[in-house]
Amino acid sequence: MSAFVLSRRRFLAAAGATASSLPLAGCDALDGLVGNGSRVRDFLASANSITYRAQRLLVPADRLAPEFAESEIRQGQRPNGSTDPGDATYLALKQDAFAGYRLRVSGLVERPLHLTLAELRNMPSRTQITRHDCVEGWSCIAKWSGVALTRVLDEARVKPEARYVVFHCFDSMPLGLGGSVAYYESIDMLDAHHPQTILAYGLNGAALPVANGAPLRVRVERQLGYKMAKYIKAIEVVADLAPFGRGRGGYWEDLGYDWYAGI
Structure with missing residues (x-):
């Protein structure tokens, strides 16, 4: 692994430790430092943009992440972050083994979708054994x-002006004195169409456990x-991430993490 990746990971880990303490402390002093229009925020945003552009320039769009042999899976996938959402709708779905689950696909699409788990499983599947690299510094190999x-996205017929895919989640996370907010994340269309970007419903040969994101994670x-x-x-x-969070x-990006976390 290059020194660039290692130093970047150390920086992200330090930033993450600072950011993750903010909701617990309820500190809004940093809002003035990294709030919209601040010089610090503008600098961080420009640095992230440079990183994104550099990696997109240097790494071919179709390059695959390393995949591993099944013998290299030495432990279960470590749960992290939220491990059992308390959302009422989620709890009802979990009680029924997610039989009533529907994945809604909307926005800049010609054909909005509401897909059951059975419909997702009936689509052509992909299985890959890859390494999960956490910003905290640990890694874990698992089969997804x-x-x-x-x-x-092809089923939904994405419109030409689309630039990002936003994932809305059942779990909530603390946000200082403001209480909690629904977790969300996003990627660009290049990563959305990468062959290894999957909506995973299985882990290590079994159904995806709740602790690891059931019924579906990206x-x-x-x-x-x-x-x-x-x-x-x-x-x-x-087409724009501005309306979200x-x-x-x-x-995590709203708390200071890089939006593009390429490795």
């Missing part, structure tokens, strides 16, 4: 099964783990 996101294998939203409720195809493209 699911449908390629690009197949779902795998974006060329980015860090916080980009891989769990407990997906809906997918929205959009604080406009930075994800829950």
